[in-house]
Amino acid sequence: MYANQTEEIAFDYCEICAGCNFGPFHKWGESLWFPTIHEAARPEGSWPHIDERFIEGRRRHILEEYQAIQDLANKNSTLLVVGAGFIGVEWVTELQYFFPSLQCTLIDFLPRCLGPLPDAAAEYCENYLQSVDIKTFYNRKFAPQDPEFMKGIELPNGADKTYVCIGVKASNYFMPKETLSDVGPGGGGWIIINKKLQVMGEKGKSLWAKGKIYAVGDCNFGCVGSHPNWEVPPIPKISYPGEEQALHAVKNIQRMDQMEHGAYSKSCCCIPLPGGKPKALIDTWWPWGAGMFATSLGPHDACFVLAANEKKGSGLMVNWYWPAALQKEFIETTKVDECRDGLIGWCIWHFVHHTPIHIIGRAPMFP
Numbered sequence: 355m356y357a358n359q360t361e362e363i364a365f366d367y368c369e370i371c372a373g374c375n376f377g378p379f380h381k382w383g384e385s386l387w388f389p390t391i392h393e394a395a396r397p398e399g400s401w402p403h404i405d406e407r408f409i410e411g412r413r414r415h416i417l418e419e420y421q422a423i424q425d426l427a428n429k430n431s432t433l434l435v436v437g438a439g440f441i442g443v444e445w446v447t448e449l450q451y452f453f454p455s456l457q458c459t460l461i462d463f464l465p466r467c468l469g470p471l472p473d474a475a476a477e478y479c480e481n482y483l484q485s486v487d488i489k490t491f492y493n494r495k496f497a498p499q500d501p502e503f504m505k506g507i508e509l510p511n512g513a514d515k516t517y518v519c520i521g522v523k524a525s526n527y528f529m530p531k532e533t534l535s536d537v538g539p540g541g542g543g544w545i546i547i548n549k550k551l552q553v554m555g556e557k558g559k560s561l562w563a564k565g566k567i568y569a570v571g572d573c574n575f576g577c578v579g580s581h582p583n584w585e586v587p588p589i590p591k592i593s594y595p596g597e598e599q600a601l602h603a604v605k606n607i608q609r610m611d612q613m614e615h616g617a618y619s620k621s622c623c624c625i626p627l628p629g630g631k632p633k634a635l636i637d638t639w640w641p642w643g644a645g646m647f648a649t650s651l652g653p654h655d656a657c658f659v660l661a662a663n664e665k666k667g668s669g670l671m672v673n674w675y676w677p678a679a680l681q682k683e684f685i686e687t688t689k690v691d692e693c694r695d696g697l698i699g700w701c702i703w704h705f706v707h708h709t710p711i712h713i714i715g716r717a718p719m720f721p
Contacts, residue, residue: 367566367607370545370553371600374572374591375523376441378540383523386419387441392527426515427453434513436496437520438462439469440649443479445519450486451652459489461507462520466492471647474671475657482651496520522591526573530555533562535575545569549578549585549637551603566610568603571596587640587664594643601707606635642715643706645669648682656682661714 375383382395389406390399401418405411426433433456435446446460460483462469467483467490468476483490489508496518497503504510524543526534532555535544546554548561553569555562572591579585589595612618612632619630645662647669656678662669673681691699712719 367610368568369600369603369607370526370529370567370569370573371571371596372526372528372573373596375525375540376521377518378521378523379518380523382527383525383540385518387519388525389415392525394527395525423449423453423456423515427455429514430455430457431514432457432459432509434507434509434516435460436462436516436518438464438467438490438492439519440471440647442517442519443467443483444650445517446488447482447486447651447655448653450488459491459507459509459513461491461494461496463495464492468649470666470668471659471662472667472669472671475647475649475659475669478657478671478674479649479651482655486652522572524573529553532556538575544575545573547574547578550606550635551599551638552606568606570599570603574599586638589640589644589664590647590662592644592647594646595641598641598643598707599638602636602638609633609635636721639718640716642712642717645715648678648685650679650682654679658682 373388375385376387377383377385382390382392382398384390384395384399389412390396390401391407396402396405401415404415404418406415433446433449435442435449435458438460439462442460442462446458449456450458460467466473466476467479480490491507494503494507498512498516501510504512521539523540524534524538526543526545529545533545533553535542535546536557538544546558547569548554550565551568551570551574552565553562553567554560576591577584577586577588609632612630616628617630617632618626618628640663645660645668647659647662648656649659650656655675657671658673658678658681659669660672688699688702692703693699709717709721712721
């Protein structure tokens, strides 16, 4: 971290897991939901005094933001959240719960909240928003400089604080242009991949870097092929598909290495012996967990949607109210335990990405 020049590091394989940003109106996509870590973005960020490459910097930023919100709440300030997707809904309901003196407004350019999710989930969330006096306005394109727009959402003097929670924006500034898309959410810039999750060059026409560099999760284009003949349909930019793709890429790196350096077989005593036959690289797939959305409505309410896909309005709301809130708390607690190498978390989450038989989703039945 104290080096004054760029250090070159040799590697055999690389897996890019760089995620994405959520501030479409900012040059670098800066937002509260992704730390500002890229070298080019940090000097032009809104908090250049904080180094969010490290946990201490991220902690300081969270504390600063909390104090700023507390100051707004002490003044009974007006707060505008732009974007009524699940991030916007979760953020505005958390703010309302913990800072009830804030006067919160939520807007979206779509006709309702939770745009792509089923009507039942949207109606449930809208009923909650109204019950806690959060004003909602839909079919409204964000135009903060337009006085008529601000009057239309009952904020003629503007909001004291505005949070933009719409869409996603690529943050793949470190990649060559030939590997990035010209189209896609936020104006493009997503890493183009094939079904093996390998990075493609020449705008998707050829394998890049001999196929030894993979891109998984939110940083990649999110689909393979083109509409309507998808090889892999668009995948939501949420945590589960990123973890699933990371596992697929690791498997392919192992198999690619075996092809280059020789595979091993296992004896009856599970002792690795040379002479095994390398397996072919696997194709990724649209994972069953990509259709699951748990939307928090404050800490004690939520709704859970299952089996959504790339089609608008798909999926079923199968759980809601405090059982859904408990479910989400259980997921978060056990997932953190798994990340800490805890036995309980490992036992619960191991088979999520090592499912022996798939009966839903678009994976092979016996992957």
